[in-house]
Amino acid sequence: MRFLLVLLLAAAAVVGNASAESVLRAVTDVPAAVSSGAADADALFCDSWMLSVETGNAGPWRQVPARCGTFVRAYMEGERYASDSAVAAAESLAFAGQAFALGEGGSKPAWVFDVDETLLSNAPYYAISGWGLVEFDETSFDAWVDVAKAPALPSSLKLYNELQGLGFHIILLTGRSESQRNATEQNLLFAGYHSWEKLILRQPSDIGKTAVQYKSERRAAMEVEGFKILGNSGDQWSDLIGLPVSTRSFKLPNPMYYIS
Amino acid sequence: MRFLLVLLLAAAAVVGNASAESVLRAVTDVPAAVSSGAADADALFCDSWMLSVETGNAGPWRQVPARCGTFVRAYMEGERYASDSAVAAAESLAFAGQAFALGEGGSKPAWVFDVDETLLSNAPYYAISGWGLVEFDETSFDAWVDVAKAPALPSSLKLYNELQGLGFHIILLTGRSESQRNATEQNLLFAGYHSWEKLILRQPSDIGKTAVQYKSERRAAMEVEGFKILGNSGDQWSDLIGLPVSTRSFKLPNPMYYIS
Numbered sequence: 001m002r003f004l005l006v007l008l009l010a011a012a013a014v015v016g017n018a019s020a021e022s023v024l025r026a027v028t029d030v031p032a033a034v035s036s037g038a039a040d041a042d043a044l045f046c047d048s049w050m051l052s053v054e055t056g057n058a059g060p061w062r063q064v065p066a067r068c069g070t071f072v073r074a075y076m077e078g079e080r081y082a083s084d085s086a087v088a089a090a091e092s093l094a095f096a097g098q099a100f101a102l103g104e105g106g107s108k109p110a111w112v113f114d115v116d117e118t119l120l121s122n123a124p125y126y127a128i129s130g131w132g133l134v135e136f137d138e139t140s141f142d143a144w145v146d147v148a149k150a151p152a153l154p155s156s157l158k159l160y161n162e163l164q165g166l167g168f169h170i171i172l173l174t175g176r177s178e179s180q181r182n183a184t185e186q187n188l189l190f191a192g193y194h195s196w197e198k199l200i201l202r203q204p205s206d207i208g209k210t211a212v213q214y215k216s217e218r219r220a221a222m223e224v225e226g227f228k229i230l231g232n233s234g235d236q237w238s239d240l241i242g243l244p245v246s247t248r249s250f251k252l253p254n255p256m257y258y259i260s
Numbered sequence: 261m262r263f264l265l266v267l268l269l270a271a272a273a274v275v276g277n278a279s280a281e282s283v284l285r286a287v288t289d290v291p292a293a294v295s296s297g298a299a300d301a302d303a304l305f306c307d308s309w310m311l312s313v314e315t316g317n318a319g320p321w322r323q324v325p326a327r328c329g330t331f332v333r334a335y336m337e338g339e340r341y342a343s344d345s346a347v348a349a350a351e352s353l354a355f356a357g358q359a360f361a362l363g364e365g366g367s368k369p370a371w372v373f374d375v376d377e378t379l380l381s382n383a384p385y386y387a388i389s390g391w392g393l394v395e396f397d398e399t400s401f402d403a404w405v406d407v408a409k410a411p412a413l414p415s416s417l418k419l420y421n422e423l424q425g426l427g428f429h430i431i432l433l434t435g436r437s438e439s440q441r442n443a444t445e446q447n448l449l450f451a452g453y454h455s456w457e458k459l460i461l462r463q464p465s466d467i468g469k470t471a472v473q474y475k476s477e478r479r480a481a482m483e484v485e486g487f488k489i490l491g492n493s494g495d496q497w498s499d500l501i502g503l504p505v506s507t508r509s510f511k512l513p514n515p516m517y518y519i520s
Contacts, residue, residue: 044339048347055314055511057351079304087308091317251315 046071050255056237064132073131084253089155110227114234115174120150132256152191169197216242306331310515316497324392333391344513349415370487374494375434380410392516408443412451429457476502
């Protein structure tokens with residue numbers, strides 16, 4: 001403690017000295033590479049852009065910036081996507097176990113999962129349609145949905161099974177439409193998911209609603225039914241925000257597209 | 261379009277084939293490195309852990325995981341921290357300009373800034389006190405605050421000036437206590453900030469409140485005073501969540517500490 005205060009006084013003396021400015025600049029300045037045209041600048045910017053998507057800072061966007069296409073692809077194909085997903089799942093389980101042990105879920109503890117890029121990975125589709133570099137094409141995506149062969153995100157499947165083991169009621173809440181129920185159920189089973197409490201899809205009356213509005217309304221309905229939503233996993237902030245929110249929300253990575 | 265559908269059918273055929281599993285695994289599986297003891301595993305885990313802090317997935321935490329100490333330090337001292345901060349500021353300004361042009365702020369458009377790790381960088385303090393590897397020590401931090409020589413985060417200072425140029429009312433809302441008002445004002449001026457509308461610090465009656473409660477109450481009071489809070493910048497989710505929220509919130513990076 002005394003040692004730290006001595007260091008602080010020394011640091012203060014240094015900061016008060018003009019010659020220390022380079023030290024501070026190294027810590028806090030905008031790096032030259034960000035504004036230069038080098039490949040390094042693209043890597044640095046695109047890492048920061050992907051972070052800004054994950055934190056929600058980026059706000060609404062329609063397609064991946066052109067300079068970031070190769071980085072998004074490398075992220076999705078490399079170890080980072082799997083690692084980021086696995087850490088999110090591990091943190092979800094740590095919270096779930098603790099909340100469940102404390103009886104915070106009451107008699108009907110529930111966990112809400114989104115489907116696309118949360119339980120199921122559409123990476124095989126995006127691998128052949130530009131990894132988010134082109135705008136979303138509903139026709140071809142719907143054709144892919146009908147194929148019903150999207151694989152599970154492995155860390156989500158593991159979490160799903162662990163939550164069921166704890167006794168959670170699992171509710172799937174997706175922006176897919178009711179007309180895609182059969183294909184979606186078939187795909188979920190193909191990917192290894194089973195025994196969900198309910199699968200909620202957009203009804204005709206939900207058309208035109210934002211995901212935030214539609215999903216919030218359904219979470220409110222779950223509460224009326226007596227479910228206590230302890231956790232909510234989704235790759236879009238629109239899966240997670242809007243009232244009522246779950247006790248804890250878990251944002252899964254997705255640098256490929258944005259849904260409001 | 262037709263080409264894409266042909267590719268989709270081809271992809272579906274591949275997915276239906278057991279030999280394609282390795283392709284899908286490469287896209288979606290948990291990498292072996294995550295669970296191994298290699299240095300690469302630490303790098304991968306710590307990048308994912310830092311992301312989980314930024315998205316809020318990590319929840320409450322008291323100190324940086326021991327294996328991540330060197331990575332947090334490298335992040336703070338390297339180009340990523342500055343780049344991530346700069347991109348957050350650029351996205352803030354893009355939104356601010358648009359919202360202001362649309363007159364969404366009414367007669368009293370406001371932007372709320374947190375102070376520590378948002379306007380001011382305490383990197384010189386954390387550089388000599390473990391970069392978050394040790395638990396927060398209030399006594400030594402308060403001594404550092406009294407020194408009043410924390411530098412500005414350059415991208416925040418730039419944003420601050422740009423928002424003032426647009427005509428925003430700038431409100432500073434910090435968890436620092438009223439007893440630190442003089443040192444805080446002195447430090448803000450030292451760092452280059454000026455002409456804020458008001459600087460709100462914790463009053464004796466706020467002691468014991470979480471940051472979420474204290475800051476939400478103050479945002480509610482701002483609305484009563486007629487301010488329209490278009491933007492809110494903070495390095496903690498507790499700066500940003502809780503009702504009322506601003507129109508858009510911007511999460512600045514901070515892998516060093518957590519405030520609830």
